[in-house]
Amino acid sequence: MKRIVITGANAGIGLATAKFLAPQNELILVCRTQRKGETAAASIRLIAPRTPVTVLPVDLHDFASVQLAAMHIQSKFDSIDVLINNAGYYPKRIEYIGQTEKTLYASHLGHMLLTLLLLPTLEMAAEPRIINVSSALHWRGNAQHFFRQIPGLSTFQAYADAKLANILFTMALNQKMESRVRAFALHPGVVATNFDRDIRGFFKFLIEAAKPLFYLTPEQGAATSVYLANAPTSAIQAAKACYFANSRPTQIQNAGATAANADDLWQRSYEVLLPHLSQAATI
Numbered sequence: 565m566k567r568i569v570i571t572g573a574n575a576g577i578g579l580a581t582a583k584f585l586a587p588q589n590e591l592i593l594v595c596r597t598q599r600k601g602e603t604a605a606a607s608i609r610l611i612a613p614r615t616p617v618t619v620l621p622v623d624l625h626d627f628a629s630v631q632l633a634a635m636h637i638q639s640k641f642d643s644i645d646v647l648i649n650n651a652g653y654y655p656k657r658i659e660y661i662g663q664t665e666k667t668l669y670a671s672h673l674g675h676m677l678l679t680l681l682l683l684p685t686l687e688m689a690a691e692p693r694i695i696n697v698s699s700a701l702h703w704r705g706n707a708q709h710f711f712r713q714i715p716g717l718s719t720f721q722a723y724a725d726a727k728l729a730n731i732l733f734t735m736a737l738n739q740k741m742e743s744r745v746r747a748f749a750l751h752p753g754v755v756a757t758n759f760d761r762d763i764r765g766f767f768k769f770l771i772e773a774a775k776p777l778f779y780l781t782p783e784q785g786a787a788t789s790v791y792l793a794n795a796p797t798s799a800i801q802a803a804k805a806c807y808f809a810n811s812r813p814t815q816i817q818n819a820g821a822t823a824a825n826a827d828d829l830w831q832r833s834y835e836v837l838l839p840h841l842s843q844a845a846t847i
């Protein structure tokens with residue numbers, strides 16, 4: 565039995581991932597509100613009554629809530645085997661927190677803070693791994709956009725930038741952690757979830773046209789997350805890849821996905837997060 569933390573576990577791909585993993589594993593559901601998390605936990609207990617399920621409320625925009633959840637996990641559990649940074653959203657509008665676009669703030673910085681705070685607990689597991697849910701849309705991301713206010717930035721571009729950041733963060737983790745903890749990023753496929761609720765205009769039109777033809781169910785969309793959580797380390801490391809789709813290693817499709825950009829994102833993110841990191845999490 566592994567102990568698995570999943571963010572955004574109350575809906576869509578995250579909930580489907582939790583349900584697949586529930587029968588054999590212990591779950592910690594990190595959800596925006598306790599109420600949504602408890603509803604998800606109740607639906608999981610229906611299919612896996614013996615599975616230990618803990619719910620922790622975290623809004624990834626709110627670093628204090630990330631710290632509280634991490635403290636709770638550290639105090640209650642000796643080790644964590646898998647952290648699945650799944651939560652994400654397509655922005656309704658462009659907003660900034662300081663110099664950081666809000667989607668990047670939650671999707672990248674919120675997850676990086678959670679990851680760094682949990683690293684000491686992850687390192688206590690036999691084969692720890694971190695799984696970051698990115699998107700094929702990372703191909704449109706621009707590493708030069710991070711931590712800057714960009715005039716005329718579209719919501720589509722902001723989303724793509726955040727998804728590129730998920731991949732660069734994965735690369736940086738592997739560079740920094742050497743073999744102590746392995747990190748993987750993935751594209752779940754194009755999946756029918758609540759995800760597109762705030763998309764407007766021509767992109768929405770394309771989505772609606774494509775839905776009956778191409779969309780996967782959340783259960784199908786969870787497959788690569790479940791594969792990466794379950795597969796023996798030897799099998800996934802043999803691939804020497806850090807980005808997966810359809811449960812297979814896949815080429816990263818962005819020329820900006822370089823070791824230098826990964827290191828730059830890490831350094832600049834680290835500066836922002838440093839006041840929120842405990843001593844144990846500074847690496």
Ligand SMILES: NC(=O)c1ccc[n+]([C@@H]2O[C@H](COP(=O)([O-])OP(=O)(O)OC[C@H]3O[C@@H](n4cnc5c(N)ncnc54)[C@H](OP(=O)(O)O)[C@@H]3O)[C@@H](O)[C@H]2O)c1
Binds near residue numbers: 576623651752758
């Ligand atoms: N659906 C697709 O076609 C697709 C394609 C490529 C990649 N992805 C990625 O897959 C992941 C899961 O998305 P999904 O399709 O399952 O969408 P979803 O059904 O909208 O679920 C997203 C989850 O993330 C949570 N979340 C969003 N912002 C949060 C915040 N600030 N703090 C805490 N939790 C937050 C949501 O909580 P609430 O319920 O409270 O909003 C929800 O639980 C995302 O990272 C997304 O980028 C999806």
